[in-house]
Amino acid sequence: MAIYSLKETKLPPQSQTKAILWLKDNLFSSVSNVALTFIALYLIYLLLPPILNWTIFNANFDLTADNQSCGREGACWAFIGSNLKMFIYGFYPQEELWRVNTMFGIIVALMVFGSLIKKSQYWARYIIGSFLIYPIVAFILLHGGLGLEVVETDKWGGLTLTVVVAAVGIVASFPLGILFALGRQSKMRIVKFISVVYIEFVRGVPLITILFMASVVLPLFFSAGMDFDKLLRALIGITLFQTAYIAEVIRGGLQAIPKGQYEAADAVGLNFIQKTVLVILPQALKISIPNIVGSFIALFKDTTLVLIIGLFDMLAIVGAATSNSAWLGRTTEGYVFVAMVIWVILYSMSRYSKRLEVRFSTEHK
Amino acid sequence: MFTKLKSLLYNNEVRAILFQILAVVVIAYFAYQAFDNMMLNIEQRGIRSGFSFLNDEAGFAVNDNFFLEYSPASTNLQAFYVGIVNTLIVAITGIFLASIIGLIVGISRLSSNYLIRKMAAIYIEIFRNIPILLQILFWYSIALSAFPSPKNSINFFDSIFLNSRGLYLPKPIMDGQFYFVVASLIVGIVSYIFIKKRSDKKHDETGIKTNTIPYFLGLVLLLPVVVYFIFGVQLEYPVLKGFNFRGGVDLSIEFFALAFSLSIYTATYIAEAIRSGVESVDKGQKEAAAALGLKDSWAMRLIILPQALRVAIPPIINQYLNLTKNSSLAAAVGYTELVTIFSGTVLNVVGQAIEIIMLTMLVYLTISLVISLILNIFNKKMQIKGG
Numbered sequence: 001m002a003i004y005s006l007k008e009t010k011l012p013p014q015s016q017t018k019a020i021l022w023l024k025d026n027l028f029s030s031v032s033n034v035a036l037t038f039i040a041l042y043l044i045y046l047l048l049p050p051i052l053n054w055t056i057f058n059a060n061f062d063l064t065a066d067n068q069s070c071g072r073e074g075a076c077w078a079f080i081g082s083n084l085k086m087f088i089y090g091f092y093p094q095e096e097l098w099r100v101n102t103m104f105g106i107i108v109a110l111m112v113f114g115s116l117i118k119k120s121q122y123w124a125r126y127i128i129g130s131f132l133i134y135p136i137v138a139f140i141l142l143h144g145g146l147g148l149e150v151v152e153t154d155k156w157g158g159l160t161l162t163v164v165v166a167a168v169g170i171v172a173s174f175p176l177g178i179l180f181a182l183g184r185q186s187k188m189r190i191v192k193f194i195s196v197v198y199i200e201f202v203r204g205v206p207l208i209t210i211l212f213m214a215s216v217v218l219p220l221f222f223s224a225g226m227d228f229d230k231l232l233r234a235l236i237g238i239t240l241f242q243t244a245y246i247a248e249v250i251r252g253g254l255q256a257i258p259k260g261q262y263e264a265a266d267a268v269g270l271n272f273i274q275k276t277v278l279v280i281l282p283q284a285l286k287i288s289i290p291n292i293v294g295s296f297i298a299l300f301k302d303t304t305l306v307l308i309i310g311l312f313d314m315l316a317i318v319g320a321a322t323s324n325s326a327w328l329g330r331t332t333e334g335y336v337f338v339a340m341v342i343w344v345i346l347y348s349m350s351r352y353s354k355r356l357e358v359r360f361s362t363e364h365k
Numbered sequence: 366m367f368t369k370l371k372s373l374l375y376n377n378e379v380r381a382i383l384f385q386i387l388a389v390v391v392i393a394y395f396a397y398q399a400f401d402n403m404m405l406n407i408e409q410r411g412i413r414s415g416f417s418f419l420n421d422e423a424g425f426a427v428n429d430n431f432f433l434e435y436s437p438a439s440t441n442l443q444a445f446y447v448g449i450v451n452t453l454i455v456a457i458t459g460i461f462l463a464s465i466i467g468l469i470v471g472i473s474r475l476s477s478n479y480l481i482r483k484m485a486a487i488y489i490e491i492f493r494n495i496p497i498l499l500q501i502l503f504w505y506s507i508a509l510s511a512f513p514s515p516k517n518s519i520n521f522f523d524s525i526f527l528n529s530r531g532l533y534l535p536k537p538i539m540d541g542q543f544y545f546v547v548a549s550l551i552v553g554i555v556s557y558i559f560i561k562k563r564s565d566k567k568h569d570e571t572g573i574k575t576n577t578i579p580y581f582l583g584l585v586l587l588l589p590v591v592v593y594f595i596f597g598v599q600l601e602y603p604v605l606k607g608f609n610f611r612g613g614v615d616l617s618i619e620f621f622a623l624a625f626s627l628s629i630y631t632a633t634y635i636a637e638a639i640r641s642g643v644e645s646v647d648k649g650q651k652e653a654a655a656a657l658g659l660k661d662s663w664a665m666r667l668i669i670l671p672q673a674l675r676v677a678i679p680p681i682i683n684q685y686l687n688l689t690k691n692s693s694l695a696a697a698v699g700y701t702e703l704v705t706i707f708s709g710t711v712l713n714v715v716g717q718a719i720e721i722i723m724l725t726m727l728v729y730l731t732i733s734l735v736i737s738l739i740l741n742i743f744n745k746k747m748q749i750k751g752g
Contacts, residue, residue: 026477026478026479027478027479027480029477033477033478036476036478036480036481037478037480037481039481040478040480040481040484041480043484044480044484187381188381188384188385189385190385190388190389191384191385191388194388194392201726201730203733204729204730204733204734205690205726205729205730205733206690206691206693206694206704206729207690208693208694208696208704209693209704209708209722209725209726209729212704212708212712212718212722212725213722213726216712216718216722217718217719217722219406220402220403220406220407220718220719221399221402221403222399222402223402223405301496301497302496304496304498304499305498305694307498307697308498308694308696308697315496315498315499315502318502331506332503332506332507332510335499335502335503335506336503338499339495339499339503342494342495342496342499343491343494343495346494346495347490347494350494
């Protein structure tokens with residue numbers, strides 16, 4: 001009878017250990033894969049060094065430098081440093097900047113407080129209340145009145161303006177979008193017709209033509225005495241545009257509501273408004289939240305277009321700052337900086353919408 | 366009587382009619398007010414109305430002009446046509462490039478190669494989250510500084526020149542010989558399609574595969590070249606005169622900046638559409654293909670992609686529409702397409718904002734309509750039959 005003794009366990013062979021196995025599986029699994037790896041490495045070699053050299057290694061990080069002493073081999077970040085205020089606040093008066101900061105501060109405070117009471121029963125009321133009251137507070141802070149010195153809108157600019165345009169577009173287009181979505185779903189022929197024509201018309205033309213219309217044609221529609229602010233015109237254009245897109249997103253949500261919900265609401269004897277506000281919309285909006293966020297992201301990207309009708313959003317500030325003789329020829333730095341700021345904002349928004357999507361999709365499984 | 370009226374008021378259908386009448390009245394009232402104000406304003410400012418301005422002399426030069434006859438002495442209507450053609454040209458160029466880049470990036474995104482996969486993901490995340498207008502302005506400013514001045518143009522064979530103003534190519538003179546070459550190209554393409562159809566049919570019936578690539582090379586590429594050498598085509602070469610090149614075809618640097626930005630921006634969306642299309646194909650399909658012994662590349666080409674495209678193509682066509690609409694951002698760099706020429710220059714000269722912007726919007730609406738028509742046809746054709 002043979003006696004077997006337990007053999008010592010061996011480590012897996014070299015070729016099966018983690019790092020090498022990973023490399024083999026992911027980079028060198030076949031001939032074509034090896035070729036691809038080398039192509040990728042070559043591309044990285046081609047692209048990365050010049051970019052890194054310009055932004056970091058050859059760049060001048062001395063924020064006190066001026067255009068001459070900065071050098072031309074790399075980026076001159078002093079340009080951003082010395083124009084940072086303009087990038088954020090536009091031409092807002094120096095001594096009033098606290099008002100913009102307060103406005104941003106209140107948003108942050110509202111959001112933090114909102115996330116703290118997320119579980120509370122008052123959350124929905126809190127959100128709706130802030131959406132109703134905050135715009136008024138923000139407007140008084142930015143524009144003036146109630147004892148604050150009036151700052152005309154042509155002084156607004158930079159990131160502040162970008163945020164204002166996007167926020168107004170979002171807040172104003174939302175209720176309008178709901179109306180048009182309901183209109184498009186309505187059984188009333190004329191209402192449906194008007195909604196369909198409006199939505200399809202707006203979605204069929206580029207934003208820039210709508211902005212042109214708002215800035216050039218719209219004033220003609222009102223009596224001569226009414227003086228239209230340039231910013232207001234842009235806001236009207238953006239809102240009209242965004243309304244159509246939000247309406248389509250919400251319509252998608254409405255279509256996903258099973259017919260039984262409508263019938264059940266009718267059966268309990270709710271009237272149209274009760275049925276819509278209490279039964280249909282809460283469900284439809286919940287389904288469409290990820291897409292609504294997606295549409296807001298698109299809107300945020302589109303706000304840059306206001307520069308074409310002569311507003312100074314963050315992107316337009318690049319042009320304004322480099323037309324100053326002290327910083328001639330630093331447009332690339334400006335664009336890269338603005339791109340980075342907007343990228344961070346948009347990327348975090350899209351991450352957030354992905355998270356929402358996951359959160360809402362698991363509930364049905 | 367009273368209760369009857371009351372019950373009528375609570376009747377849903379009656380309410381609907383009343384509500385609609387109210388809506389129409391309100392809209393009509395505002396429309397009337399707006400129209401009234403508009404007439405008054407137009408009169409006060411001394412703006413003309415109507416479309417007679419289309420026959421006025423345009424009086425401005427246009428940088429990019431490809432097919433149409435145009436000079437500053439041409440009418441505004443001709444300028445309008447040039448604008449439409451230029452919009453279509455930049456849109457088609459953009460769509461072509463965006464599709465190629467998008468397809469490459471979309472497939473790379475699914476590659477088994479880690480580096481390629483990650484690079485594609487990084488590309489998508491970077492370019493999707495930067496506003497297109499910013500990208501256009503950025504690449505435009507880069508192009509302006511990266512390319513040399515006209516005097517120091519990059520020169521290919523003394524016939525093609527590249528500088529910070531644009532790309533200058535020799536232009537074939539449109540006469541008999543040129544049409545011979547074009548005709549031979551068309552004949553080549555048509556007969557290749559015919560041969561390809563026949564070989565496909567043969568493949569379907571007998572399973573015998575014929576290699577059609579030699580036919581393609583011979584008919585589509587070689588034939589026109591041979592005809593070109595036999596008959597010869599007169600070319601008009603660009604020549605440096607003063608500060609810039611004259612003659613030949615010129616593609617302005619604005620065109621390149623716009624087409625390039627539009628394609629790399631839209632490509633990110635196309636890549637995502639392709640990825641989600643491929644991911645929508647059931648895993649069993651891939652496994653079944655492997656079980657049949659198909660190579661990976663074959664499985665992709667014959668099994669996965671045809672099914673993936675069914676899902677991916679509608680969003681891709683939507684992106685084509687978006688690209689076309691985004692081409693209106695040319696106004697920011699001054700590529701002379703519809704918005705730049707018409708809603709920009711002509712509007713500044715003529716001042717008839719309503720008519721001009723209406724016409725501009727009409728063009729885009731038509732394009733949207735055509736594209737959604739194509740989409741509908743595609744959807745009908747692609748519907749899974751039976752079942």
